[in-house]
Amino acid sequence: MSSENTPEGGGPPEQLALIRDTVRRAKPRTWRGAHLAEELPVARVVVDKGLLHLDRYYDYAVPVQMADSAQPGVRVRVRFGARMTAGGRREGGELHDGFVVERLAASDYPGALAPLAQVLSPEPVLSPALLRLSRTVADRYAGTLADVLQLAVPPRHAKAEAEPSPAPLPPPPAPAPGSWQRYPQGPEYLSALTAGLAPRAVWTALPGPDWPGEIARAVAAALAGGRGALVVLPDGRAVGRVDQALTALLGEGRHTVLTAELGPKERYRNWLSVSRGAVHAVIGTRAAVFAPVHDLGLLVVWSDGDSSHSDPRAPHPHVREVALLRAAEEGAGVLLGGLAMTVEAAQLLRTGWARPLAAERATVRQAAPRVRTVEDADQARDAAAQAARLPTVAWQAAREALATGPVLVQVPRRGYAPRLACERCRTPARCRHCAGPLEAVAAGELRCAWCGVPEEDWHCAECGSFRLRAQVIGARRTAEELGKAFPGIPVRTSGRDAVLPTVPGEPALVVSTPGAEPVAEGGYAAALLLDGWALLTRADLRASEEALRLWLTAASLVRPAGEGGLVVVVAEPTARPVQALVRWDPAGHAELELAERAELGFPPVSRMATVTGTPSAVADLLGVARLPEGTDLLGPVPLPPLRGQEQERALLRVRPGQGGALAAALKAAQVARVALRGAEPVKVRVDPTDIG
Known part of the structure; x- marks a missing residue:
């Protein structure tokens, strides 16, 4: 036995x-x-x-x-x-x-x-290193080692295993700085990698098409220093762009790709070439963060705020956190990059764990397009372009830009649930007890989505208004409406059903949902960011941060202002993310968000976990768990029924430094409940990304 x-x-x-x-x-x-x-x-x-x-x-x-x-x-x-x-x-x-x-x-x-x-x-x-990392990740997220190993080690493919791996190539020469010269610390960062050091940086990338090449040069610098490199990107399109850049810079055989789209045989073959030490550079999506790169010298995570970096399978590890754990364990450098900046990245800068890697303001203004704002309330009063559902400013901008190139139209996805906000000043409506978001449960009745405490006398703390708003404008017929408003102009769509990787540089309207924007040859002449409050009023703690990230991603595909590039955003001009977009200042926005979360006790300043299940099961687990001293219990609050059973969720919040104790307590409570036959299942998630 x-x-x-x-x-x-x-x-x-x-x-x-x-x-x-x-x-x-x-x-x-x-x-x-x-x-x-x-x-x-x-x-x-x-x-x-x-x-x-x-x-x-x-x-x-x-x-x-x-x-x-x-x-x-x-x-x-x-x-x-x-x-x-x-x-x-x-x-x-x-x-x-x-x-x-x-x-x-x-x-x-x-x-x-x-x-x-x-x-x-x-x-x-x-390998022993992969086993240690998997054990650490399992403990951090209150999960099991077996579950993490299913994410870390791909399924076996016998034919791929029988094939020999290529012979390893010698280190390449150190790359020239190239476009890294646009960043004052860029050449120094590459030199540190070439010297075999482990520099840690939060990189605010400039808009435009150069970031894949800049990642490729960082990888080449690490390889030149005799160490390995690992790049994790949010989707296959981004992987394809970096793959092309690396091949152009270093040639074939220096790196390999790990994505689910490859299929089980090719993916396992590529993984084995890394495990056997034949290849020392890897680019891929989420699971690639566990790739067994020998002598790892650089970990790159691009766009760490993208939800694709959070694994939907238990125990739901996040690529950024796994990368930071691995870098600390293996002594590797870190490059946490993106067009936007998350509050977690801002906290790394505040604590001094990483250094900023950003361009001067003059360089940013030279690379970014011009941004104009249109208040969403003006759209309802504007009768000049009702057929296109566009304010006059946006309609005119599109018409002028179509004379020189394609125009991108970003429309939020259907199904976004709006967060309640003040109708006058758009300040989010928060609970006076725990600062969680308020939600409408019936006509005239409000309740906190976190702690469940009813709010009977809400008024805006900023302007004193007693009126709330929750607005989402549908996008079902946007492409058809634009086609009628601009006859003779081709209309292309990119979204969940079919995502376009690229579009020609000729005049056309490209309607896209956030995150599915194709790259235009030569850049877009203009971009229209519609229905901004559908993003800003989402019932999510990260609504502002996510809205800015999606806007910056789309706007970065537009030509610079010096070449006539224009972005029109339809949203409240005074909203913090809108102002950050106008100034192209993602770092400043992240710093303000971090300060606000510190004041309210939100992550990443605190650590949180969710407990979800039937009311009796949630109560049972909370009764068994020996939670760390000072743990805040928010809720439970009811959720929509699941398979005919009532569901509710409780939030647990602890101070910094107690996250490990919270995860251990929840895991021990789950184990204790399993020992009692017939215990109803409870879903526990540590550090959830979607705290609504």
Whole structure:
């Protein structure tokens, strides 16, 4: 039978080290009929069962025929849950995949050990560094090691494994600074990478088409210094742009791509080339952050505010946080870059963990397009261009720009849920108890979406108004309306059903949802950002930050102001994100957002977790959990029913430095509830990205 060898949940590193150093005096006993390996006859295995109460290592006996192949890091199959009869035969149990994490001379388990059932492959795919990182990520997010390993190690493909990997290439020469010269600290940052150092920077990229080439030069600098590089991007289109830039700069064979679109065989083949040390540079999407790059010297995360960087699968790790954990563990440099800046990046700058990497204001003004604002209230009063659902200013800008090139029209997705705000000054309506967002539950009734406390006498703290607004303008017929307003002009659409990577530089209207904007050859002549309050009034803590990020992403595709590029944004001109867009100042916006969150106790200044389930299950878990001292409980509040069952959610908030204790407490409470048969499931999420 397998044995438990670590404390619940795997235990902190110091406990694991103590257990590993324990002297094991007894030779392992095994079930009848198994002949054991003469040396190191015990294999410690992590079993692929993502259950919290089974999140530990298990000892198995190594049969003599597997003595050479069952090495640390390889995939194996083991029988889990079997029992030994009085006659020494096994009974029951199911076969499960797993990984050997180490070989031992003896086991602490007093009973007989079950033998390994099969070595699936002699390929060592789980390195000690990847195992440590996966364990750290699992503990941070109150998850299991098995769940994290499913994200970190791709499924095996036998044919790809049988193919030889290419021979590694020598380091390339140090690259020239190129467009990095536009940033005062840019050449110095590249020089530090070439020297083998580990500089950490938050990079505010200039608008325009140069950022893929700048990432490529940073990767080349790390390779020139004899170290590896890893770039994580939010989607396949961004990966394609950086892939082209790296190939143009370094040629073929210097890097590899890891994305789900490649298919299982090619993706595993590329992953093996990295694991075997044949390739030292990787670019890819979310799961690539775990890629086993040898001697990692640089970690690049592009657009860390994009929701694609948060994994939808348990335990929901975020690429930025995994990258920071890995950089600290492996001594790698960090380049946290984007056109916008998140509050988490601003906090890294405030604490001094990273240095800013930004251009001078004169350079920013030279690279950015001109931005004009139109108050959304003017659109309802404007009868000059009702057919196109555009204010006169936007309609005229589009008509003039179409004479020289394509025009981008960004329309928010349908289904955005607006956040309540003051009708007069647009200040978000917040709860007086916990500062959470207010929501309408019935005619004239308000309630906090976080703590559930009703608000009976709301008025705006800024202007004193008693009137609220929640506005979302549909975009279903935008393309048809624009086609009628601009006869003879081609109208192209890019969105969820079909995303265009590029469009020609000829006159056309390109209607796109946020994040799906295609790149135009030579840049767009103009961009129209419609229905701004559909983004700004979303019921999300990150509404302002996300609106600015989406606007900057679209506006960066427009030609510079010196070439006639113009952006028209339809939103309240005095709103903070709108003013940041006009000034092209994402760093200043992030600093103000961080200061406001610090005042209100919001992440990242605090750490949060959500507990979601039926009312009885949520109450049960909260009753069992030994939460850190000073934990704030917000809620529970009701949610829409799930499969006919009532649902509610509670928010837990702790001070900085208590995030690990909160995750450990929630995980221990989940394990305790599993021990009670019949306990209803509860979904726990640490550091959720969508705190509404």
